[in-house]
Amino acid sequence: xxxxxxxxxxxxxxxxxxxxxxxxxxxxxxxxxxxxxxxxxxxxxxxxxxxxxxxxxxxxxxxxxxxxxxxxxxxxxxxxxxxxxxxxxxxxxxxxxxxxxxxxxxxxxxxxxxxxxxxxxxxxxxxxxxxxxxxxxxxxxxxxxxxxxxxxxxxxxxxxxxxxxxxxxxxxxxxxxxxxxxxxxxxxxxxxxxxxxxxxxxxxxxxxxxxxxxxxxxxxxxxxxxxxxxxxxxxxxxxxxxxxxxxxxxxxxxxxxxxxxxxxxxxxxxxxxxxxxxxxxxxxxxxxxxxxxxxxxxxxxxxxxxxxxxxxxxxxxxxxxxxxxxxxxxxxxxxxxxxxxxxxxxxxxxxxxxxxxxxxxxxxxxxxxxxxxxxxxxxxxxxxxxxxxxxxxxxxxxxxxxxxxxxxxxxxxxxxxxxxxxxxxxxxxxxxxxxxxxxxxxxxxxxxxx
Numbered sequence: 001x002x003x004x005x006x007x008x009x010x011x012x013x014x015x016x017x018x019x020x021x022x023x024x025x026x027x028x029x030x031x032x033x034x035x036x037x038x039x040x041x042x043x044x045x046x047x048x049x050x051x052x053x054x055x056x057x058x059x060x061x062x063x064x065x066x067x068x069x070x071x072x073x074x075x076x077x078x079x080x081x082x083x084x085x086x087x088x089x090x091x092x093x094x095x096x097x098x099x100x101x102x103x104x105x106x107x108x109x110x111x112x113x114x115x116x117x118x119x120x121x122x123x124x125x126x127x128x129x130x131x132x133x134x135x136x137x138x139x140x141x142x143x144x145x146x147x148x149x150x151x152x153x154x155x156x157x158x159x160x161x162x163x164x165x166x167x168x169x170x171x172x173x174x175x176x177x178x179x180x181x182x183x184x185x186x187x188x189x190x191x192x193x194x195x196x197x198x199x200x201x202x203x204x205x206x207x208x209x210x211x212x213x214x215x216x217x218x219x220x221x222x223x224x225x226x227x228x229x230x231x232x233x234x235x236x237x238x239x240x241x242x243x244x245x246x247x248x249x250x251x252x253x254x255x256x257x258x259x260x261x262x263x264x265x266x267x268x269x270x271x272x273x274x275x276x277x278x279x280x281x282x283x284x285x286x287x288x289x290x291x292x293x294x295x296x297x298x299x300x301x302x303x304x305x306x307x308x309x310x311x312x313x314x315x316x317x318x319x320x321x322x323x324x325x326x327x328x329x330x331x332x333x334x335x336x337x338x339x340x341x342x343x344x345x346x347x348x349x350x351x352x353x354x355x356x357x358x359x360x361x362x363x364x365x366x367x368x369x370x371x372x373x374x375x376x377x378x379x380x381x382x383x384x385x386x387x388x389x390x391x392x393x394x395x396x397x398x399x400x401x402x403x404x405x406x407x408x409x410x411x412x413x414x415x416x417x418x419x420x421x422x423x424x425x426x427x428x429x430x431x432x433x434x435x436x437x438x439x440x441x442x443x444x445x446x447x448x449x450x
Contacts, residue, residue, distance in 0.1 A: 008034040021053045033346040079255045105335040110275030114325040122266035129226040137223040229315035248299045256288040301402040304428045321372035327383040365411040379424040
């Protein structure tokens with residue numbers, strides 16, 4: 001205060017229920033202007049200040065809780081009413097002195113929709129990026145060890161050089177599950193302690209070793225160049241696709257309320273469930289299911305186009321493959337209280353989950369070709385009625401220039417416990433830019449890029 005030219009001050013705590021909410025400071029540059037006389041007058045307004053501060057703090061806490069609930073739980077707004085109803089039941093019983101717990105929330109007779117856009121060959125791309133980073137780091141280490149050996153010719157440096165060559169050869173031939181960990185352990189346990197010892201011996205060695213540290217990511221503790229490019233590419237793809245899907249979902253909810261959840265992995269996948277039990281009103285008709293299926297197919301076409309506008313700017317080249325799984329029968333959706341997530345209920349319904357997890361890796365029957373391919377949307381189904389339905393959607397979207405004329409009807413290989421699956425596979429039409437009125441197939445686009 002003295003340094004700021006303050007000559008008099010009143011400092012008073014703001015307290016509610018023995019909790020310090022804050023401290024009020026009133027200052028003046030005139031000596032004696034703030035004194036015990038006008039300080040006593042503050043007693044009349046302090047309760048109002050404390051009450052205002054308390055309300056402000058409570059409002060902030062409430063907003064924080066709302067934010068946490070909206071961002072960090074699986075309770076979608078479309079089903080929130082059902083949880084609120086259950087909470088009201090529990091609260092009423094507890095207020096009457098009865099024991100009550102939250103019962104599992106089940107939505108009967110709902111129709112599922114599943115779709116995904118998967119980054120093709122993501123595991124191979126990640127492994128390749130890891131190999132490049134490990135080789136680059138070992139090259140840096142080897143270069144320094146050889147220079148150290150010239151300055152200080154000890155046999156141990158030859159042995160270290162030999163170990164580095166062995167690791168590089170192993171990485172070049174095959175990247176095992178534990179290879180990365182063993183290489184990093186070798187660097188951490190044998191190389192880094194040596195560097196700490198040598199960098200204090202002379203300035204030349206210190207400069208060499210500092211050059212190595214300059215190439216190391218300070219947060220990761222290892223070379224993180226190619227893996228960063230890969231991770232940044234995946235994150236950009238996921239963020240772009242998820243934002244489109246979420247934005248379009250707001251429109252779809254306006255058509256008819258349904259449950260929706262979305263996950264980011266190496267790509268983006270989404271689940272939707274629609275049915276009478278999810279809405280409060282008795283208004284469900286299958287026309288809303290058909291509308292949502294058409295909406296899903298159309299949005300995935302738009303996501304495909306957004307990806308191909310984006311792919312030119314990716315640090316690592318990537319492809320995506322799109323798939324929709326059609327499940328004809330309704331099922332039960334149960335919220336697992338222990339896991340805080342929704343899951344299908346019942347043995348028969350579990351078949352849907354089995355197909356969902358395995359179908360994108362399936363092959364066309366009697367071939368070595370994957371059912372999902374870049375540049376095409378694959379619709380997997382089992383019933384003839386579904387085939388006719390989606391042929392209608394495809395024909396409609398062909399007229400809208402979303403889809404091309406190349407439509408295939410394919411049989412899938414048998415999955416474990418699941419047989420008789422078929423697929424429609426249709427090529428997507430791409431616009432080269434927002435101004436360009438021409439449409440391209442995937443092959444045309446690839447030829448243009450080449």
